[in-house]
Amino acid sequence: AMKVYTDKVKNTVSPNLHGIFFEEISHGGEGGLYAELIQNRGFEESRIPPGSVVENGMLNANPDKKPHYNLNGRASDWRMPWPVKTAMPYWKLSLGDNAKVNATISTEKPLTTATPQSALLTVEQLSGTGKDYFVNEGFWGINAKKGESYTLSFYTKTNEAYKGPLTVVLLSSAGKEIASHTFKSVDGKDWKKYTCTLIPSETDGKSSFAFRLESTGEISFDFVSLFPKKTFKNRPNGLRADLAQYLADLKPAFVRWPGGCFVEGVNVESAPNWKNSIGPLENRPGTFSVWGYWSSDGFGYHEYLQFCEDIKADALYVFNAGVSCEFRSGTFISDGEVQTVINDVLDAIEYAVGPVTSKWGKLRAQNGHPKPFPLKYIEVGNEQHGPWYAKRYNQFHEAIKAKYPDIKIVSSMGIGDINRRTLDSIKVTDIADEHAYKSAFWSFTNYDHFDNYKRGDYEVYVGEYATNAGVGNGNMQAALNDAAYILGMENNGDLVKMSSYAPLFENVNTRHWPVNLIKYKADSSFARISYYTIQLMNEQRSDENYTVSLQQKPSTVKKARNKGGIGLATWDTQTEYRNIEVIQNGQTVYKSDFVNKADEWQSVRGSWQLKDGAMAQTAQGAQRLMILKDKSFDTYTLQLEARKTSGTN
Ligand code: AHR
DSSP, X not given: OEXXXXXXXXXXXXXXXXXXXXXXXXXXXXXXXXXXXXXTTTSOTTOOOTTOEEETTEEESOTTXXXXXXXXXXXXXXXXXXXXXXXXXXXXXXXXXXXXXXXXXXXXXXXXXXXXXXXXXXXXXXXXXXXXXXXXXBTXXXXXXXXXXXXXXXEEEEOTTOXXXXXXXXXXXXXXXXXXXXXXXXXOSSOEEEEEXXXXXXXXXXXXXXXXXXXXXXXXXXXXXXXXXXXXGGOTTOBOHHHHHHHHHTOOSEEXXXXXXXXXXXXXXXXXOGGGGSSOGGGOOOEEOTTSSEEOOSSOHHHHHHHHHHTTOEEEEEEOOSBOOTTTTOOBOOGGGHHHHHHHHHHHHHHHHSOTTSHXXXXXXXXXXXXXXXXXXXXXSSSOOHHHHHHHHHHHHHHHHHHOTTSEEEEOSOHHHHHSOOTTSOSOOSEEEEEEEEETTHHHHTTTTGGGSOOOSSEEEEXXXXXXXXXXXXXXXXXXXXXXXXXXXHHXXXXXXXXXXXXXXXXXTSOSSSOOSEEEETTEEEEOHHHHHHHHHHHTOOSEEEOOXXXXXXXXXOOSOOOOOSOOOBOOOTTTTSOEEEEXXXXXXXXOOOOSOGGGGGBSOEEEEOGGGOEEEEOTTTOOXXXXXXXXXXXXXXXXXXXXXXXXX
């Protein structure tokens, strides 16, 4: 038997270790967390984002070849890899025989200047079947539930020729009208808003929404919106209840928002700005996501802060530091423009926490929330490195601290950059955000990753981590590797204070990233095993880590990491580690009793369930055993070297 002594407290584990990170990627918000059911509700999906042009069917986000921030001022020739969409994606005409209808995008007399596009339908002839529809497919289907209420609103205007009623319907996947409402008359040359409630008579997870056309003439539509009445906390313009509940159930200490690459924008002109994401929905111009589609920004700054408050999490707002995504254009603002960004950020903080007597605090109150929101952190940009970013960071840090000394400021520069401090580097930061996408087994072979980090006058936030290579679209192995990674963070509680898995969401109809935490389509959702790993690790988070000393005969235990690498190997380990006893302050607190059979140990790769819910894992080539979780004492990692008796490595 082997004895493990765990008497001395090494460090404490941060109570804020587990947060969440939301980004508009893989339709995480649009067709995801944001409960809107109409896709392309404002007909803006084909709008060319600011600062971009179309060339050969592709978006060019830097037509003037402005300098790239990472190329020492040299011209940037990066291109957006996404083709331009069709004029009216997710909408179509579904007509009976002989009907003649034309649907185009119009920019004349827009509903608002923020959203210049609308749909113009010229109805020359109806089919007479009563089945001439202008249809929206929703986000790859609309989840109609029998007996539940859905709130529809839209704007319309007509020319003089158009006379008569307009019927709005929900169509089942078989084309049957399962909910409808008729507006007796909608004619009028100015935009007018109409609303009604639709209650489906049948459940259909793949239904669609449609306007039934009942008159010839011209009719325009804009801002067509359909929401389930039941949203998370039943907030209007709210969040999809099942998805928001997944997040709430993780009990995150904080929410990082809104990105990610999303924050960077395809160029500086189209980068997100919080001021565009508050106020009346129709006035929000939306943001073109670097992931190739528009965000309506309906889940905007106010809604995000409200969500943080609703789930009792602190807010971590990331702002664009005046530089765009290096893979899309890499353009950046001039030194002279930095003050404008600083002002925008100070205004964002004032909106969240300023007194109601302040300009932006007053607007927050007018928008229904006089009390301050729980904004605690501000992050300067996303994944930017190097001297140019450092210089800007220093300016932001100084300005924010001068006005809001209690706000913690996060640099998006990794810890490596922080340690390479030079004259041009970051002078001081509260927290360094390091991103960590790892391959299968990485965390087993690099269990001491954070042990080797230089400590300094900063904390570490692993703003994005996930096992996303060699694990398909996420599997048990990924979850175990994630667990091992979390243990590494826990073990270094003096340094690593915060973390968030990424990406959080995937609409399974449109995946932009290989491995994501929570998946869904219109009518169903599930969380991957890594979700439950994080939940478990958060609920059973250690308070303290202990220094561990080991005793074993024959002595094959080494504390040093074995750098054996990955390879095929057979090991005879069955006798050594079948009995592990953990002694804490003289008391035996744990005795292992593996349920695996001896011959399973012939492979060094595998995992075993221990008694009391603990789990042991050896990684291929890592030659070590980890106890991943145990109810009877605080989590820690136990590293052992196996005795090699045969095979190669
Ligand atoms: O999480 C997906 C992307 O990974 C994020 O947008 C970016 O920050 C990182 O590169």
